[in-house]
Amino acid sequence: MRVTRLKNVRIVDGIHASSKPTDLYLVGPSLARQLPPETRIDATYDLEDHIAMAGGIDIHTHIGGGKVNLARLMWPERSTKEADEKPWLRPLSAPVPGTWETGQRYLQMGYTTCFEPAMLPANARQSHMEMRDTPWLDTGGYVVLGNDRMLLNMIALGAGQEAINDYVAWMVASSAAMAIKVVNAGGIDAFKFNQRQLNVDEVHPALPVRPRDILWSLSTAAEELGLAHPLHVHCSNLGTPGNITSTLATLDAVEGRRIHLTHAQYHCYGSDGPHGFSSEASKLADRVNRTNHISIDVGQILFGQTITLSADTMHQFANRKFASPRKVIFQDLECQAGCGLLPFRYKESQFVHGLQWSIGLELFLRIQDPTRVFLTTDHPNGGPFTGYPHLIRLLMDYDFRMSIFDRLHPDVRSVSTLPSLKREYRLDEIASITRLGPARALGLQNRGNLNPGSIADVAIYRNDDNPEKMFSSPTMVFRGGEMVLRDGLILRDCQKTVLISDFQTRQDALRWGARPEHSARWQKLYGYSPWLTALRTDEFAEEGLQIEHAHWHR
Amino acid sequence: MDESNPKPKLCSFCSLVCELPDLDDRSAGPEPWCIKRSGLGKLVPLRLASMASAHRSAVTSDAQESYFESSLRIASQQLRRASSILVTGRIHCVESARGSIELARRFDAAIDPWDSDTASDAISAMQRGGGYGVSLGEARDRAELWVVVGQDSLLEQTPRLPIAMHRGESVPLLLLGRWSDASIENFREAGFDVVCIECELEDLPKRLGQWTRVGQTHSESQVGQWLLGAKYTVFLYAPSALDVEGRDLWIEALDRWVLQRNETTRAVTLSWGTLQSSFHQTCTWLTGFPGRIQFREGIPQYDPHGYRAKDWVDRQTASAQAKSRSLLVWVDDSLEELPGELLELDLPKLIIGPNPGSSNHQADRWLPAGIVGVTHTVNMFRGDQTILANVHSDCPPGSQMPSQWLKRFLS
Numbered sequence: 001m002r003v004t005r006l007k008n009v010r011i012v013d014g015i016h017a018s019s020k021p022t023d024l025y026l027v028g029p030s031l032a033r034q035l036p037p038e039t040r041i042d043a044t045y046d047l048e049d050h051i052a053m054a055g056g057i058d059i060h061t062h063i064g065g066g067k068v069n070l071a072r073l074m075w076p077e078r079s080t081k082e083a084d085e086k087p088w089l090r091p092l093s094a095p096v097p098g099t100w101e102t103g104q105r106y107l108q109m110g111y112t113t114c115f116e117p118a119m120l121p122a123n124a125r126q127s128h129m130e131m132r133d134t135p136w137l138d139t140g141g142y143v144v145l146g147n148d149r150m151l152l153n154m155i156a157l158g159a160g161q162e163a164i165n166d167y168v169a170w171m172v173a174s175s176a177a178m179a180i181k182v183v184n185a186g187g188i189d190a191f192k193f194n195q196r197q198l199n200v201d202e203v204h205p206a207l208p209v210r211p212r213d214i215l216w217s218l219s220t221a222a223e224e225l226g227l228a229h230p231l232h233v234h235c236s237n238l239g240t241p242g243n244i245t246s247t248l249a250t251l252d253a254v255e256g257r258r259i260h261l262t263h264a265q266y267h268c269y270g271s272d273g274p275h276g277f278s279s280e281a282s283k284l285a286d287r288v289n290r291t292n293h294i295s296i297d298v299g300q301i302l303f304g305q306t307i308t309l310s311a312d313t314m315h316q317f318a319n320r321k322f323a324s325p326r327k328v329i330f331q332d333l334e335c336q337a338g339c340g341l342l343p344f345r346y347k348e349s350q351f352v353h354g355l356q357w358s359i360g361l362e363l364f365l366r367i368q369d370p371t372r373v374f375l376t377t378d379h380p381n382g383g384p385f386t387g388y389p390h391l392i393r394l395l396m397d398y399d400f401r402m403s404i405f406d407r408l409h410p411d412v413r414s415v416s417t418l419p420s421l422k423r424e425y426r427l428d429e430i431a432s433i434t435r436l437g438p439a440r441a442l443g444l445q446n447r448g449n450l451n452p453g454s455i456a457d458v459a460i461y462r463n464d465d466n467p468e469k470m471f472s473s474p475t476m477v478f479r480g481g482e483m484v485l486r487d488g489l490i491l492r493d494c495q496k497t498v499l500i501s502d503f504q505t506r507q508d509a510l511r512w513g514a515r516p517e518h519s520a521r522w523q524k525l526y527g528y529s530p531w532l533t534a535l536r537t538d539e540f541a542e543e544g545l546q547i548e549h550a551h552w553h554r
Numbered sequence: 555m556d557e558s559n560p561k562p563k564l565c566s567f568c569s570l571v572c573e574l575p576d577l578d579d580r581s582a583g584p585e586p587w588c589i590k591r592s593g594l595g596k597l598v599p600l601r602l603a604s605m606a607s608a609h610r611s612a613v614t615s616d617a618q619e620s621y622f623e624s625s626l627r628i629a630s631q632q633l634r635r636a637s638s639i640l641v642t643g644r645i646h647c648v649e650s651a652r653g654s655i656e657l658a659r660r661f662d663a664a665i666d667p668w669d670s671d672t673a674s675d676a677i678s679a680m681q682r683g684g685g686y687g688v689s690l691g692e693a694r695d696r697a698e699l700w701v702v703v704g705q706d707s708l709l710e711q712t713p714r715l716p717i718a719m720h721r722g723e724s725v726p727l728l729l730l731g732r733w734s735d736a737s738i739e740n741f742r743e744a745g746f747d748v749v750c751i752e753c754e755l756e757d758l759p760k761r762l763g764q765w766t767r768v769g770q771t772h773s774e775s776q777v778g779q780w781l782l783g784a785k786y787t788v789f790l791y792a793p794s795a796l797d798v799e800g801r802d803l804w805i806e807a808l809d810r811w812v813l814q815r816n817e818t819t820r821a822v823t824l825s826w827g828t829l830q831s832s833f834h835q836t837c838t839w840l841t842g843f844p845g846r847i848q849f850r851e852g853i854p855q856y857d858p859h860g861y862r863a864k865d866w867v868d869r870q871t872a873s874a875q876a877k878s879r880s881l882l883v884w885v886d887d888s889l890e891e892l893p894g895e896l897l898e899l900d901l902p903k904l905i906i907g908p909n910p911g912s913s914n915h916q917a918d919r920w921l922p923a924g925i926v927g928v929t930h931t932v933n934m935f936r937g938d939q940t941i942l943a944n945v946h947s948d949c950p951p952g953s954q955m956p957s958q959w960l961k962r963f964l965s
């Protein structure tokens with residue numbers, strides 16, 4: 001086994017408080033703090049003036065599946081204006097680049113594990129294949145439920161939680177998912193019946209089901225099945241002024257069960273002020289601060305050109321007039337969900353965009369526990385993931401933050417409370433929002449930290465007064481104990497792992513589709529057998545992937 | 555998933571669910587929707603025909619093996635020496651696409667499937683205007699009105715489509731374009747209430763607008779009422795079965811009109827892709843582009859006009875010097891005969907596929923390959939490009955897949 005010694009390195013993982021340099025060992029694929037005497041060390045790197053962090057974990061980034069590929073297809077133009085004007089974003093060749101480029105750019109920031117948050121069950125195989133073709137990253141996906149007609153029918157007919165659990169277990173297992181994602185519960189399906197809005201307590205136009213019922217059923221299923229990650233929720237009323245009400249109602253709907261709110265920035269708006277659009281970040285932050293079972297990722301926006309893509313056809317369609325350039329793609333998909341894509345440009349001079357920018361930062365700064373708020377831009381929706389080092393600087397450097405704030409629309413400057421938030425993130429807090437927190441929320445005990453025995457995915461950064469510079473160019477990145485990047489140069493390929501949630505009834509789950517009454521119902525709705533879209537685990541082996549199961553440690 | 559689970563049986567040609575056990579039973583009597591004339595003049599289901607020929611190509615002697623080994627060596631040299639390489643062919647599965655694209659990247663080649671014009675038209679229409687699409691399963695369940703636009707060739711390409719579209723209860727279906735009585739009957743037999751309206755395909759996007767104009771008193775306003783009355787209308791067309799001038803503009807106009815309908819009601823288009831969809835999808839996720847690219851130092855450059863396969867051929871054959879220093883790599887997942895225009899080309903070719911053809915260009919090499927979904931398990935997209943099916947092989951593997959040959963060039 002290859003043994004590497006990282007000498008005199010400062011460990012920053014959000015757990016170990018000491019700021020003294022120490023030695024860290026990479027023994028084969030795992031980490032160690034000490035070696036048995038007489039161990040032969042193959043390589044030693046003296047890393048004075050460097051810090052070691054675990055490989056970064058992106059809990060929510062759109063990197064694989066039908067709509068992601070559509071976004072690539074709809075944007076054949078290569079260079080963007082930002083490429084020339086805003087080098088700090090380290091722009092990608094397109095808002096959604098190909099898998100080769102995605103893997104490379106994540107690795108070049110020290111990220112090693114990423115999760116696609118919106119796999120359509122019917123399209124899960126494609127999502128996994130794209131992630132398989134994204135080099136250097138371990139990956140997993142969340143399966144989108146809550147607009148699938150099968151589930152809505154079950155709830156409408158009062159099928160009972162046990163039957164729902166069985167069905168959900170099958171959907172998670174057959175799409176080899178890490179978690180369940182719900183997007184605008186019931187709303188995507190309602191839009192297929194021409195309903196343009198659906199509040200948490202409103203009834204679906206064709207079925208006696210409310211979003212509240214869906215949220216309750218799914219969060220209960222996640223809990224009772226023991227999924228590693230809680231229900232991952234994209235709330236109702238995305239981007240709508242005043243949506244804080246439905247966001248808080250969503251949190252209530254799960255009645256104390258674990259819940260993760262994704263791209264929360266888009267879901268804490270009020271409707272006050274001269275433009276009828278205001279920040280309610282403090283309300284959401286207060287709720288998170290008071291309630292241990294809630295985590296969020298922010299979905300920070302970054303100024304510039306991007307493409308927004310979402311399963312939420314209802315709200316994407318409502319926003320179609322903002323598409324820039326003016327082209328839009330929508331799809332209704334397989335009685336399960338949909339997708340909507342619009343190119344979008346966030347501008348500093350625009351009131352709403354400026355306020356969105358400051359609302360995201362407010363959430364970061366107001367939420368006290370850095371292991372329950374995670375750094376995301378909801379790539380590519382808020383901006384490219386390559387903007388993370390820039391975002392880290394915004395969090396760590398008040399003056400830098402204000403220098404951008406001062407350029408925003410004057411009305412943003414007069415209503416936003418951002419200037420009063422003087423907090424500056426410390427390095428260990430950065431480790432928490434980019435590594436430790438996401439790993440805990442996903443049930444990945446041996447990732448996101450530098451504990452002995454954890455996976456030897458390590459990023460080494462040279463200390464720098466400018467965190468943006470520091471985090472955009474790690475000096476070394478190790479994957480499974482092997483150095484794969486040095487000084488920006490990628491040295492070799494590495495073994496990839498797919499992460500799947502394990503749960504108590506996994507074996508039973510796989511039998512759901514074999515029961516005649518279920519396959520008959522499936523066949524009637526879809527016109528094909530449930531096994532057509534179900535993934536077999538040996539498909540991953542054939543693709544050369546390892547499988548790792550995540551567990552919920554209650 | 556455990557191994558005892560039933561595996562889905564799919565047609566490797568049109569990627570629709572195909573009840574294969576039934577097919578076996580029916581092989582005795584001709585069934586119109588899934589039978590093709592085999593080389594021997596007998597009528598057999600496509601799928602069975604393909605298996606038979608798979609067996610033929612799987613049987614290779616030792617002498618042949620060593621011949622193929624030397625072909626591989628020579629072809630590797632050709633690849634290294636050529637100053638201009640095109641990777642093309644009939645690439646129908648993710649595996650062949652991945653291998654072809656990787657080969658193109660390593661050797662700084664151009665890559666584009668042989669017949670990519672229809673797909674390219676559909677893609678460029680979408681890149682300009684977008685639209686509101688739908689997948690087959692959704693359309694099947696939700697449609698209150700089907701509008702099928704095109705001509706008979708749609709059913710020749712996907713004979714099972716009407717059956718796959720039907721959800722088992724009577725749904726109205728409007729056929730627009732040029733349809734024979736047999737085609738109309740085909741949709742009727744599948745269970746639809748069919749009304750066929752003959753019209754020039756060219757004018758169709760414009761006609762739709764006229765039919766649905768408020769206050770319309772046109773003689774065909776019945777159509778307008780249907781269109782306005784339905785709460786969820788699905789417009790089905792296959793770009794490859796649209797014999798119209800300026801297909802890309804036609805698709806763009808139709809898609810825009812349908813998208814617009816959604817301001818007040820719900821309407822969607824189901825665009826049925828070709829077998830090459832798997833290539834275009836895979837190429838897009840790997841490189842960011844759907845094909846028609848040229849790699850330069852490993853970086854893909856996209857030009858839908860400049861890097862079309864047949865234009866590369868025209869350029870290379872134009873000068874004798876270019877000819878001798880170029881190489882055309884043909885990757886074949888199809889059982890069809892090789893196109894005559896390919897075999898006639900006066901260019902060195904490397905053919906990787908089940909069928910050697912009978913080319914007489916002395917620099918040509920052939921590496922025999924099995925058949926996707928028959929001798930090997932592969933991944934292929936259904937025509938709506940939403941479902942990526944893992945198509946299971948039924949025969950023991952004999953010859954290698956194109957992707958396996960391609961890997962050997964890269965190792």
Ligand code: SF4
Pocket residue numbers: 564565566567568569570571572573587588589599600601712713714
């Ligand atoms: S052509 Fe159609 S019916 Fe025939 S084998 Fe293929 S899918 Fe089945």
Ligand SMILES: [Zn+2]
Pocket residue numbers: 060062117263378381
């Ligand atoms: Zn998202």
